[in-house]
Amino acid sequence: MDQLRETLKGHQLRTTTCREDVLSTFMTKKNALSHGDLEGALGENYDRVTIYRTLKTFLEKGIIHKVLDDEGLRYALCSHSCSEEKHQHDHIHFKCSECGETNCLENLHIPAVQLPQGYHAENFNLLIQGVCPKCN
Amino acid sequence: MDQLRETLKGHQLRTTTCREDVLSTFMTKKNALSHGDLEGALGENYDRVTIYRTLKTFLEKGIIHKVLDDEGLRYALCSHSCSEEKHQHDHIHFKCSECGETNCLENLHIPAVQLPQGYHAENFNLLIQGVCPKCN
DNA sequence: GACTTACTTGCAACCGAGTTGCAAAATATT
DNA sequence: AATATTTTGCAACTCGGTTGCAAGTAAGTC
Numbered sequence: 001m002d003q004l005r006e007t008l009k010g011h012q013l014r015t016t017t018c019r020e021d022v023l024s025t026f027m028t029k030k031n032a033l034s035h036g037d038l039e040g041a042l043g044e045n046y047d048r049v050t051i052y053r054t055l056k057t058f059l060e061k062g063i064i065h066k067v068l069d070d071e072g073l074r075y076a077l078c079s080h081s082c083s084e085e086k087h088q089h090d091h092i093h094f095k096c097s098e099c100g101e102t103n104c105l106e107n108l109h110i111p112a113v114q115l116p117q118g119y120h121a122e123n124f125n126l127l128i129q130g131v132c133p134k135c136n
Numbered sequence: 137m138d139q140l141r142e143t144l145k146g147h148q149l150r151t152t153t154c155r156e157d158v159l160s161t162f163m164t165k166k167n168a169l170s171h172g173d174l175e176g177a178l179g180e181n182y183d184r185v186t187i188y189r190t191l192k193t194f195l196e197k198g199i200i201h202k203v204l205d206d207e208g209l210r211y212a213l214c215s216h217s218c219s220e221e222k223h224q225h226d227h228i229h230f231k232c233s234e235c236g237e238t239n240c241l242e243n244l245h246i247p248a249v250q251l252p253q254g255y256h257a258e259n260f261n262l263l264i265q266g267v268c269p270k271c272n
Numbered sequence: 273g274a275c276t277t278a279c280t281t282g283c284a285a286c287c288g289a290g291t292t293g294c295a296a297a298a299t300a301t302t
Numbered sequence: 303a304a305t306a307t308t309t310t311g312c313a314a315c316t317c318g319g320t321t322g323c324a325a326g327t328a329a330g331t332c
Contacts (some may be wrong), residue, residue, distance in 0.1 A: 118269025
């Protein structure tokens, strides 16, 4: 898959097998992944630390973004190419209480909220918990 | 303060000095608090573990609820009395990037979101990041 | 108010997530 | 192929949070 190398190069990153594998895992599984998920998916091929560092650099380069739910931290691909400077991060995430998967709902946008006087909003993050179509 | 004892009793909890102090701290400081914040506020009076356990029981009894932002877990008082069974948890939290404080915006409600077919929503959690009135 | 029971606390030890320093290995460049 | 630079693996560590257990404390009963 040359697309992987393209993506990495596009973000000024050297292509290494670890980065390719991590990126590829994000692309095939569509849902948000934790460090542990990746460790499980990639087996014993890479050191824990390397995976942590890969996630960190991907985060900094705008390839992935953080996803939070009540039980911890995960990561998901940024849909529209974010860069180091500009991050588009008004996200809606849906966490299914049955299967435990968390997904970005890309097409939706967060409706406007009328904030009280004096508040200046920079970004919005909506987490919806419930049951997803697969488990319904 | 007899209100503290009242609240604890109302949730079937024994009144202990630790629980009174933790509850009192939540009531005077209005913003969301982390375990570390409480440890700082209460000094050396109580063991780390005791504070953890106090938070856990308050959580189970519906006295406080979790607040998540991108840098960790905090807790805040439940506004309307939640019980062990019923939790009202459609929250808007505002995190100020200047002072770092996170607050519940109690009076606002989250506008309706049109979910795609098949999704069944149970609760909503909106985190807004920006600058609060104090820092503006 | 003393006595009993049940719950709560403190301590020590532990677990898991995430980080740091450093030497060895791998990538990109000439 | 040779070099400079980045990345990896390992070991050791920090920090947030949990567990088991013995000692201490709150609440109900006589």
